[in-house]
Each structure stands twice: as C-alpha cells, then as structure tokens.
Amino acid sequence: MRIRVLFVAAALTCTIALPKQGTALPVQEAEDDPIRVLVSRLTLDNYKTTLKGLTQFGDRRQGTQRNRDAVDWIEEQLKAVGCTNTERITYDFDPAPPTARTGRGGRGGPPVEPDLTTATGGLVGRNGDGPGGSSIYGYRARTGVNRDLDAQPDERIRELNREEPVNGERTDVYCTKVGTTRPNEMYIIGAHMDGHGVNEAVNDDGSGTALVMELARIFSAPDVETDVSIRFALWNNEETGTNGAEAYVVQRRELQGIENPAGSGQYPEPTWLAMIQHDMMLWDHGAPRADGTVSRNQRPEADVNIEFQSDSEFAEASMKLAFVFKAAADAYNTDYPATVGPHMTNTDSRQFMNFIPAISLRENERGAQTGGGWNPTWHTPLDVWTTFTDDDFRLGLNAAQTTLSAVSGLTGARLSGR
Numbered sequence: 001m002r003i004r005v006l007f008v009a010a011a012l013t014c015t016i017a018l019p020k021q022g023t024a025l026p027v028q029e030a031e032d033d034p035i036r037v038l039v040s041r042l043t044l045d046n047y048k049t050t051l052k053g054l055t056q057f058g059d060r061r062q063g064t065q066r067n068r069d070a071v072d073w074i075e076e077q078l079k080a081v082g083c084t085n086t087e088r089i090t091y092d093f094d095p096a097p098p099t100a101r102t103g104r105g106g107r108g109g110p111p112v113e114p115d116l117t118t119a120t121g122g123l124v125g126r127n128g129d130g131p132g133g134s135s136i137y138g139y140r141a142r143t144g145v146n147r148d149l150d151a152q153p154d155e156r157i158r159e160l161n162r163e164e165p166v167n168g169e170r171t172d173v174y175c176t177k178v179g180t181t182r183p184n185e186m187y188i189i190g191a192h193m194d195g196h197g198v199n200e201a202v203n204d205d206g207s208g209t210a211l212v213m214e215l216a217r218i219f220s221a222p223d224v225e226t227d228v229s230i231r232f233a234l235w236n237n238e239e240t241g242t243n244g245a246e247a248y249v250v251q252r253r254e255l256q257g258i259e260n261p262a263g264s265g266q267y268p269e270p271t272w273l274a275m276i277q278h279d280m281m282l283w284d285h286g287a288p289r290a291d292g293t294v295s296r297n298q299r300p301e302a303d304v305n306i307e308f309q310s311d312s313e314f315a316e317a318s319m320k321l322a323f324v325f326k327a328a329a330d331a332y333n334t335d336y337p338a339t340v341g342p343h344m345t346n347t348d349s350r351q352f353m354n355f356i357p358a359i360s361l362r363e364n365e366r367g368a369q370t371g372g373g374w375n376p377t378w379h380t381p382l383d384v385w386t387t388f389t390d391d392d393f394r395l396g397l398n399a400a401q402t403t404l405s406a407v408s409g410l411t412g413a414r415l416s417g418r
Contacts (some may be wrong), residue, residue, distance in 0.1 A: 051210035055200040063165025082220035083175035091247035141288040141373025152381040174233040186229035186270035191278040192238030199383040208278035227412035245348035277349035277360040281396035310342035312353035328406035336398040
C-alpha cells in the first residue's frame with residue numbers, strides 16, 4: 001500500500017489520505033512489500049558505523065577545521081554510497097563578538113562535570129519552584145552549553161575540540177535521489193551536522209546526521225526507484241541559530257520547479273513538498289529524579305517523537321504529515337513506537353514551516369522534556385560514544401525506520417525487477 005500525499009502549492013493546501021482512526025496501516029507480506037524490504041536494509045551495525053565515523057571530528061563546531069573536515073567527509077560518504085550528485089550551499093557567518101558569559105555556559109565559569117548518576121547541575125522549577133525544584137512539569141534539571149575544555153575528562157576529545165571558531169564562509173552539503181516520473185517535486189530529509197559542548201556530538205546531532213546518510217545509502221541503491229525526488233541535506237550552523245538551513249531557504253526557495261536548461265527535464269531545485277528534520281535521536285531515559293539523577297537506561301515508555309509546529313502557516317498540513325509518519329512507524333518500526341506532538345522548536349525545520357509542511361523527529365519532546373533537562377548529554381561533555389548503549393542507538397535506528405517507511409510510501413518507492 002502506498003501512503004499518498006497531494007500538496008497543492010498554489011492553493012497552499014494539503015490533503016493527506018490517512019487510515020481511519022483506530023485501524024492499523026495495511027501491510028503487504030514481506031516478499032511483496034518494497035517498503036519492508038527497504039526497512040530491512042537498515043541495520044544497527046551500519047547506523048553505528050556511520051555515526052562512529054562522525055566522532056573522529058569531535059563536536060564539529062562551526063567555524064573550525066574539524067567542522068570543514070566533517071563536511072568533506074560527509075560528502076565523500078554520500079558519493080561512496082551512490083548519491084553522487086552532491087552540491088553545497090555556501091554562505092557567510094559573521095556574527096558580532098559574543099558578550100562575556102559566566103557560569104555553566106561561559107568560558108570563565110567553573111568546569112561542567114555532569115554525571116548520569118549524580119546531580120545534573122541543580123534542579124529548577126517552572127511556573128514557580130516547588131519542593132526540591134519540582135513543578136507542574138515534574139523535576140527539571142538546569143541546561144546550558146559547556147565551553148570549558150577542562151570539563152571534558154578525555155584528553156583525546158579535549159584535543160579534538162581545542163580550536164575555537166572564527167567568522168567566515170560556511171557550507172551545507174546535500175545530494176538528491178531524482179524521481180523517475182515527478183523529478184520536479186521533492187521531499188527534503190535533513191539533519192544538522194554541527195555540534196558543540198567539547199564532546200563528540202554523538203547525539204546532537206551525529207545521530208540525525210547518520211540517519212540521513214543511511215537513508216541516502218538505501219534510496220541510492222541501483223535497484224531503488226521513486227516517483228518523486230528526495231533531497232538529503234546536512235545543515236551547518238544549527239547551533240548558532242539554524243543559519244545553514246536559513247541560507248538554503250533564502251538561496252533556493254525562488255528556484256523551485258524551474259527546469260534548467262529549459263526542456264532538459266532537469267530541475268536543480270524541485271518544488272518542495274515537505275521538510276523532515278532529525279535532531280537528537282538517541283536518549284529517552286525519562287525525567288530527572290528528585291535528587292537530580294537520571295536513569296542510565298532507556299525508559300520502558302521510550303518512543304520516537306514526531307513534532308509539528310501548531311502556530312506555523314502549514315500547521316494542519318504538517319499535523320497530517322506527522323500522522324502519516326506515525327502510521328508508518330506503527331507498521332514498520334521494530335522496537336520503539338512513535339508519538340505526535342505540536343511543539344517543533346529550536347531546529348532547522350522551523351526555517352521551512354511557513355513555506356511548506358514541516359516536521360521534526362526527536363528522542364523527546366523538545367520543549368517540555370529536552371528543554372526541561374531530561375538529557376544530561378545535551379551540549380555537555382557527556383555527548384560521547386561511550387555514554388550510549390545499543391538500546392540508545394536502536395532508538396535512532398527506529399527513527400530511521402519511521403522516516404524510511406513513510407517517505408518510501410510518499411514517493412512511490414519500488415524495487416526494479418519486482
């Protein structure tokens with residue numbers, strides 16, 4: 001069965017055919033179902049190998065050589081798996097010098113030494129402090145960005161991250177699976193490749209970057225065809241305010257659907273149908289306890305969070321798209337379910353949400369949970385390979401299954417010769 005979506009850009013409307021509420025998404029037998037075959041090509045080992053490769057560049061902080069080297073490496077990997085038509089967006093990032101900061105996020109502050117089994121930096125309430133930092137949202141841990149090299153106990157990782165960023169030219173990299181019958185339309189699958197915090201940026205956002213690269217590998221296989229084009233985009237400068245995604249929108253939005261050269265059947269910027277972002281995919285260990293500690297293990301209720309933004313221009317269409325993704329997860333995910341929420345914040349898909357339907361996939365609700373300190377690895381020295389277990393990596397793999405199966409249905413993916 002194909003999940004079909006019709007986006008009518010001129011009317012700014014979106015009609016999505018969904019299964020009736022309370023019914024399961026029909027699934028063909030494995031041997032007759034191209035989506036199930038494609039999902040089977042996603043493996044934990046491949047996902048981990050791609051993610052591990054990203055760790056060689058430390059936190060990949062924008063404006064550094066390690067960031068530029070990572071962009072080059074990502075492009076090489078995309079070409080190696082068959083997504084050979086890689087391109088780059090180039091833009092300048094020239095912010096004013098930062099003001100002096102102190103405390104957890106500042107260079108001059110005390111070392112940040114978060115620990116999974118000790119207090120996560122103090123508890124804070126919201127809408128009024130309760131006993132021990134509790135509130136109507138439960139216990140909430142402090143969050144911030146580590147800038148202190150000495151807070152990273154691993155000497156090798158400290159040295160990887162020693163160089164400070166400088167203003168100047170930045171690049172995003174992307175490649176495209178060209179559709180066979182509707183090459184003039186496309187879905188954008190994205191993640192940000194930069195990070196910070198004096199770490200290896202495994203979760204934020206190596207986990208999303210590896211996911212997009214794995215999907216590029218599978219869709220680029222010579223026996224895979226799609227009706228609609230798919231673009232695999234790795235944004236830069238997300239951590240400074242989604243500047244890389246913004247540059248893409250500014251430079252490419254007016255080029256949509258233009259055949260170039262005329263009559264060639266080639267569309268350098270196919271018309272955008274939707275944008276799907278992936279940002280922090282591994283950690284769903286639950287809320288901080290009363291003493292500030294966080295569980296070492298995934299919670300039994302762990303899930304893939306699919307979020308749309310309720311106040312965007314395309315809120316209704318984005319919501320419908322999110323439920324298409326949930327239906328796909330219900331049918332094809334192997335370990336973790338998916339849920340839908342209305343608060344897509346602080347990630348690259350927000351740059352697209354007022355032009356096309358846009359959703360993001362995450363490990364947690366971004367505002368209420370990640371923003372409430374549920375993840376002690378967020379922008380801290382703990383975001384390193386050794387922090388995570390296969391249960392964590394498997395959550396990222398299931399997010400990949402969600403997007404792969406949903407986009408396969410939306411684009412009419414099929415296997416040649418079947």
